[in-house]
Every structure is written in structure tokens, then in C-alpha cells.
Amino acid sequence: METPMTWQLAQRTRRMNPSLVRGILKLADRPGVISLAGGLPAPSTFPIEALREATERVWRDQPQHALQYTASEGHGPLREWLAESLCAQGLRVTADQVLITTGSQQGLDLVAKLLLDAGSTVAVESPTFLGALQAFAMAEPQVAEWACDDEGPRPDALMALRGARLAYVQPTFHNPTGRCLSAARRQAMVAAAQQQGVPLLEDNPYGDLWFDAPPPPPLASLWPEGVVYLGSFSKVLAPGLRLGYLVAPPALYPKLLQAKQAADLHTATFNQRLVWALIEQGGMPAHLQALRGFYRAQRDAMLHALHTHLPGGCERPQGRAVPDPPPEGGKKTWGGPALSCEWQSPSGGLFVWLRLPEGADALALLPQALAAGVAYVPGAAFYAGEPDARRVRLSFATATPEQIDAGIRLLATLLKAPR
Numbered sequence: 001m002e003t004p005m006t007w008q009l010a011q012r013t014r015r016m017n018p019s020l021v022r023g024i025l026k027l028a029d030r031p032g033v034i035s036l037a038g039g040l041p042a043p044s045t046f047p048i049e050a051l052r053e054a055t056e057r058v059w060r061d062q063p064q065h066a067l068q069y070t071a072s073e074g075h076g077p078l079r080e081w082l083a084e085s086l087c088a089q090g091l092r093v094t095a096d097q098v099l100i101t102t103g104s105q106q107g108l109d110l111v112a113k114l115l116l117d118a119g120s121t122v123a124v125e126s127p128t129f130l131g132a133l134q135a136f137a138m139a140e141p142q143v144a145e146w147a148c149d150d151e152g153p154r155p156d157a158l159m160a161l162r163g164a165r166l167a168y169v170q171p172t173f174h175n176p177t178g179r180c181l182s183a184a185r186r187q188a189m190v191a192a193a194q195q196q197g198v199p200l201l202e203d204n205p206y207g208d209l210w211f212d213a214p215p216p217p218p219l220a221s222l223w224p225e226g227v228v229y230l231g232s233f234s235k236v237l238a239p240g241l242r243l244g245y246l247v248a249p250p251a252l253y254p255k256l257l258q259a260k261q262a263a264d265l266h267t268a269t270f271n272q273r274l275v276w277a278l279i280e281q282g283g284m285p286a287h288l289q290a291l292r293g294f295y296r297a298q299r300d301a302m303l304h305a306l307h308t309h310l311p312g313g314c315e316r317p318q319g320r321a322v323p324d325p326p327p328e329g330g331k332k333t334w335g336g337p338a339l340s341c342e343w344q345s346p347s348g349g350l351f352v353w354l355r356l357p358e359g360a361d362a363l364a365l366l367p368q369a370l371a372a373g374v375a376y377v378p379g380a381a382f383y384a385g386e387p388d389a390r391r392v393r394l395s396f397a398t399a400t401p402e403q404i405d406a407g408i409r410l411l412a413t414l415l416k417a418p419r
């Protein structure tokens, strides 16, 4: 008879939890459910023809190189190009500081491995990206919330986090809030971080997805020696390529490289050469422009649906003007007092951060929403500390404008139903 095996798990697994978002995404995948839940880019935006052409070129011209091990730092020409592109955004960076990673998720993991000990403090925005919390959890740190106001993390609040090993921030088209920090707030945050001696981890996978004007320069341009910067091809090309990059100050780079070697030696050679071949073909600027136009229209469809079906309105539109509300106006009453929802118009990225009326609980409402045929992610999934139960993350990336309208209408019907 076989002896049952008892696995002795490492202490660090105590903080590992199944992701709430992944669970919801599975349910959202059911036929008949309109998903406003996923953070996935729209598959229709994948540059399939350009990638096919690039694949053929790699396969024809360099098959042996493309199938071989490569440098842990990543493919040289791709690193050079990234350094140049980042310099154009205001960073002072050379290719030696660029490390190609297996998605920016790996960047989060490597930086956590390098800078966090069990019990040390990592500061995060509230709310923040769930995947970052998952990556940090493996190092068993104390997670402390960097208090935020409408403009983003409050510079004065960093004083309470003095001694933190790291503050993780997404200044540009934040997941889940869609928020983009002003140049003034960026400068004030960096000044506070310098003063308190807290290094910053800047995560910027959505920076290229701006709708009207480019966002202010990254934090890394303001404090090159105190910021590790993460970027990704996931939202601008295709996430399945698993191609991201980090930019580290020279003092940190060698250790990050060793952490990368220990993790996976290097990111897939073929994918790196494929993306470089695609960039060399020269279609990237036009592709980015088309992408921005597509997501701008998606954002507008979401805002229009919100104005049409939900009572409430924009707290503070970011970027360009919000499309005109329907004739009866954005504020409605459904018998009795106004059941007001709140949202902002994001100026880039993939998300709207909705606040349901007082008394609503987004997590508790989800089973009914799924049964009615619409999925969203309850905001509670994105908080390290006390959540705002009324918050909902809505993605406008993958649903069609008609589905977005129908999904928001279903949500409005649920909110109107007596509870």
C-alpha cells in the first residue's frame, strides 16, 4: 500500500493565495457573460500580419541563433532600441542598464527578491496591482499603504514610511484606477522619496496607451539612481510573447542580472529576436497610433454607457473632455434619493474605476451580476489593507461597444433592484 505523501511547504508559501481575479476571470469566461473583468489587451489589436512577416524573417535569416541560448541581459539590438526610446521620454539610460525580462511580472519578482527580506517594509499605493502584491508576498515583507488622495500618492505621507526598502508605484494609467499623475505630483513624490531615502519601483506597462497627449515623463527621469523602471510589450504587442524589460541604476544591475540568471537564464531568444525583427520592419509607430485610436474609442463607449445607464458622473475628468452625456444628463434619480455612482475619465490605459452607490458591496453583488450576464472585478481585490467595498474595476479593452453598453445596462438594473 502506498504511504500518503505529506509535503513540507516553505514558510514563504504562507502568504500565497489563489488570485481572486483569476477566479473571476474563469467565471467570466462562461458563454453568455459579458466580461468587463479581464485586464487582457484586445486580441483584435495583436499585429498578427506584422508578426507573421517578422517570424518568417527570423526563421529564414537566423534560425540557429533564434533557437540557441542567449545572453541573460537580453538581445543587444533590442536593448539598444529600448534605451533610445526611453531617452526620448526623458530618461538618461544606456543599453547596459536594460534587462529583458519574461514579462514585467518577472521584473516585480526579481526586484522583490533583491530588495525585500522577511519583515522588511514595502510601500504600495492603495489600491494597487494585485500581481505586484503576489510577487512581493514571496519575500514575506510587511506591506504598508502609501496614503493617496485624488492626485495619487501623497508626498507628505511618505514620512510615515521612512525605512521602507521600496515603494511600488504606477504613475501612468494605473491598474486598477486608470489614474495618471501630473508632472507636479511626480516631482513632489520623487522629492519626498529622496528626502526619506525610499527607492521607487515604477511599473509602466500602459504608458504607450495614451489617448490624447503623451503622459508626463516617468519618475525614473527625475531620479535615475533611485528608481527601478519596469516596461512591457504585453499591452502594445501581445502578452503571450512574455516580453518585458527593466531599467536599473548601475549599482543594482549586476545583482538583478544574477537574480535573472537564477530564475530562467534568459527570456526566450526567439521571442526577443521576433520582436526586434518587427521593430526593424518599422511599423511600430503606426501600430501604436492605431492602438491608441482603438482604445480611445473603447474608453468613449464605456463612458457613454456609464452616463446613459448609471446615475452619477465624472468626479474629475482626466485629459480630454468626456463625450457628451445623453440628453437627460448624467445625474439621475431612481425614485427617492439619487443612487449616485462615481467614476473618472481615464486619459489612457484600459480601466475605469467605478464607485457604486452608498451601501453597495461590489463583491457581494458579483454572483448576481454573473447570473445576470455581466462580469467585473470587485475593487476589494486590489487593496493590501482595508478595501473600499463599493469600488469596481471595469475594463473597456475586450468587449465590443454594444457589449459594453449591454453590460453596463445589466449592472444598472441590478443596482436599481431593491436590496
Ligand SMILES: Cc1ncc(COP(=O)(O)O)c(C=O)c1O
Binding pocket: 039, 102, 103, 104, 105, 106, 129, 131, 170, 175, 203, 205, 231, 232, 233, 234, 239, 243, 244
Ligand atoms: C500594473 C501591471 N504591472 C505588471 C503587469 C504584468 O504584465 P506582463 O504581462 O508584462 O508581465 C500587469 C499586467 O496586467 C499590470 O497591469
